[in-house]
Amino acid sequence: MTAARRRVLVAVALVVAALVAGGAAIVADGVDGPTTPSLDLAVTTIDGRDVAVVAYQHEAGGTLGRIRWVFARELTVRVAAVDLATGDHLWDRPISAAYPAVEAGVLAAGGGYAYLTTDDGLVIVDLDDGDVIARGDGVDGLGAAYLASRTASAHDAAADAVVTLTSGGAVLAIPVGGTTARPAAPDVAARWRDVLNVDDDRDLYGSESGTTSKTALTADGASLSLNTWGTRTDFFVLDTAAERYGVAAGHGAGFLVLETLDVPQSTLSVVDPATFEPAHTYRLPGSLRQAVDAPGGRVLILTENDDETGLLVVATAGGFTEFEVGEPGLLWF
Amino acid sequence: MRRVGAAAMALLLASVIAACFVVPGPVIRTSATVGERVAFATVDGRQVVVVAYEDYGPRMPLPPRGSGVMAIDLATGATVWDEELPDFAPGPQVIAAGDTYAYVQHAWGLVIVALEDGSVVAADEEIDGLGDEVPQGRWDNYVYDPRREAILFITEEGEVEQIPLDETAAAGVDQATHDTWWCQLGFEGGALPVTFDVTREVAEGGAVGLAPPDGAPAGLPIRRLYARGDGGGRRELAPADFYAAGLVQEVVPALPPERSCAGAEWPYRVLDHGEESRATTAGLSAGHVVVQSAIGPNDDDQLLTVVDVESGEITATVEAAGGFHAAATAPSGQVVILAEGRWNGPFGTPGGPSPTDLVVIVAEDGTTHELMVAEKGWFGL
Numbered sequence: 001m002t003a004a005r006r007r008v009l010v011a012v013a014l015v016v017a018a019l020v021a022g023g024a025a026i027v028a029d030g031v032d033g034p035t036t037p038s039l040d041l042a043v044t045t046i047d048g049r050d051v052a053v054v055a056y057q058h059e060a061g062g063t064l065g066r067i068r069w070v071f072a073r074e075l076t077v078r079v080a081a082v083d084l085a086t087g088d089h090l091w092d093r094p095i096s097a098a099y100p101a102v103e104a105g106v107l108a109a110g111g112g113y114a115y116l117t118t119d120d121g122l123v124i125v126d127l128d129d130g131d132v133i134a135r136g137d138g139v140d141g142l143g144a145a146y147l148a149s150r151t152a153s154a155h156d157a158a159a160d161a162v163v164t165l166t167s168g169g170a171v172l173a174i175p176v177g178g179t180t181a182r183p184a185a186p187d188v189a190a191r192w193r194d195v196l197n198v199d200d201d202r203d204l205y206g207s208e209s210g211t212t213s214k215t216a217l218t219a220d221g222a223s224l225s226l227n228t229w230g231t232r233t234d235f236f237v238l239d240t241a242a243e244r245y246g247v248a249a250g251h252g253a254g255f256l257v258l259e260t261l262d263v264p265q266s267t268l269s270v271v272d273p274a275t276f277e278p279a280h281t282y283r284l285p286g287s288l289r290q291a292v293d294a295p296g297g298r299v300l301i302l303t304e305n306d307d308e309t310g311l312l313v314v315a316t317a318g319g320f321t322e323f324e325v326g327e328p329g330l331l332w333f
Numbered sequence: 334m335r336r337v338g339a340a341a342m343a344l345l346l347a348s349v350i351a352a353c354f355v356v357p358g359p360v361i362r363t364s365a366t367v368g369e370r371v372a373f374a375t376v377d378g379r380q381v382v383v384v385a386y387e388d389y390g391p392r393m394p395l396p397p398r399g400s401g402v403m404a405i406d407l408a409t410g411a412t413v414w415d416e417e418l419p420d421f422a423p424g425p426q427v428i429a430a431g432d433t434y435a436y437v438q439h440a441w442g443l444v445i446v447a448l449e450d451g452s453v454v455a456a457d458e459e460i461d462g463l464g465d466e467v468p469q470g471r472w473d474n475y476v477y478d479p480r481r482e483a484i485l486f487i488t489e490e491g492e493v494e495q496i497p498l499d500e501t502a503a504a505g506v507d508q509a510t511h512d513t514w515w516c517q518l519g520f521e522g523g524a525l526p527v528t529f530d531v532t533r534e535v536a537e538g539g540a541v542g543l544a545p546p547d548g549a550p551a552g553l554p555i556r557r558l559y560a561r562g563d564g565g566g567r568r569e570l571a572p573a574d575f576y577a578a579g580l581v582q583e584v585v586p587a588l589p590p591e592r593s594c595a596g597a598e599w600p601y602r603v604l605d606h607g608e609e610s611r612a613t614t615a616g617l618s619a620g621h622v623v624v625q626s627a628i629g630p631n632d633d634d635q636l637l638t639v640v641d642v643e644s645g646e647i648t649a650t651v652e653a654a655g656g657f658h659a660a661a662t663a664p665s666g667q668v669v670i671l672a673e674g675r676w677n678g679p680f681g682t683p684g685g686p687s688p689t690d691l692v693v694i695v696a697e698d699g700t701t702h703e704l705m706v707a708e709k710g711w712f713g714l
Contacts, residue, residue: 167630194550194552197552
């Protein structure tokens, strides 16, 4: 081998090595991008761990994500089980890559399954691994009679069942923990027959501007109008004396979470329900999009950070812990 | 050996090129849009509808095929003639037809064709009196005024001129015509745009309409067709379930009131919103309605269903996946519906069927004829 040929070989090897290293760096960087959690989430237990089952919309980010955007609209709707103690994602699976993205919300979780309603119909996923068990016309007992509508399904708390309207006008129920739809009991059907599939204005990703007005009663009996994102937050006590106007949650958890409206960012505080004495405070990085009471003395709050990544904030009597929502992984499919 | 290889390669190349002209794909493709305005006429004693279309034909980078105008026999649905328009006539619409000529307006001017055979009599600057600066055809320039039996347009200098029906030369207009039309022709802020693809749930007069079945849950997406009963109440016409349904309407643009442009100021709204057109239920005068509905509760593809309003019989259904664009009733009674269908081609088009427009003729007995405009067959012809 001549010296010239050797030099060429070395140069080729260096170029190949640089390309491989660059490619590996891009892949390792991943496709994590903005995530927007759905306002409708459910809490359950998997293997003794309390988890929130959260649907969210994900836009591919990073260098690899931008490369992928060239070829397709890299927007997916995913569902993840987030450990409320550690923030670990037990699993995180895609449920739709349709464009424009479907809206999705978790109606209920328990008995081994989570139930999602989407613009494409009902989706049942396995709580152990996030596998889709059935969706749309594949749901047992529903089949071709399903309606591809987010509002066609709901959770009936009294019967602990997912109720759904068929294209023929029947109300079917799937008990939480089951996968087969059967005609709902007459009282359940009566509760839901004129409520399901009637359009509502809720915007589960909060991506459109718009607010919901609610009137809350203050501790002294006066009423106060509040504007918030279209959430289902319960308002019950407000500390007007201390000029803490805002949403309160935590009913029954032995503490309250109060929002103090500051510009530009609000502060949340965990307070004693009797004295309103703040024990812990948390500066909200984004808007307060959702606040729901969860078992185990927790209040779950949805907001977002500066990178537009959805945050799940867990408030307990011991304080606030924030977790990022979404771990789509390298290839995320 | 090398010679055999070269021959095989040449053969392969030749067959690939030949295949482009046999297999539907970039070269052979039907994709045409029919202009929303059509006109009716008589050719050799046959009642016809004259429609104009833009033929997108092959895909880029091949040159588009241009525009065409055709006459369709209303009794049989057969093509009487189908002729190309001169180059570059985008968005053509047939605005009027007399005894001898049909007038086709397009984005850049006007074409006059002979009703006898569709041949172009004069186009754009060839039209006497139009001059070299042909007035453009956007924003409702070149409209037909039945009161004056003339095609009216405005020149670049702001003069209203006319071509009387069945004539081929432009001429000036009287003061009354000028005062009626100058503010409604050919510029933004003039005539209100008219929407032709209108449906409504209940026909004018309320005798026929779509409604949820009795006792249906509030969110049920099903509609059924009802007629008003003799002693009040309602009578179900057809037991068919319609999804996301509406009754196809015929939309007729309104004419500006006489001399309404005199003293008007920009924007020249001589008609109030909602008065720029009048919608009537297509076919109702002939005793049927055309229901446009989705083919299923979870589908976007549309279906047109013709239902007799006396017997409730479904006399025809037409797959018009993209829905209808416009409807018009012929003096001879037929309803012409322009709709978007799907073209599959001789072997099925790679990449799925392509959307293309149909002309649907609903006869007075409720049966239909369908014609795919500018359809391509073998070799793209």
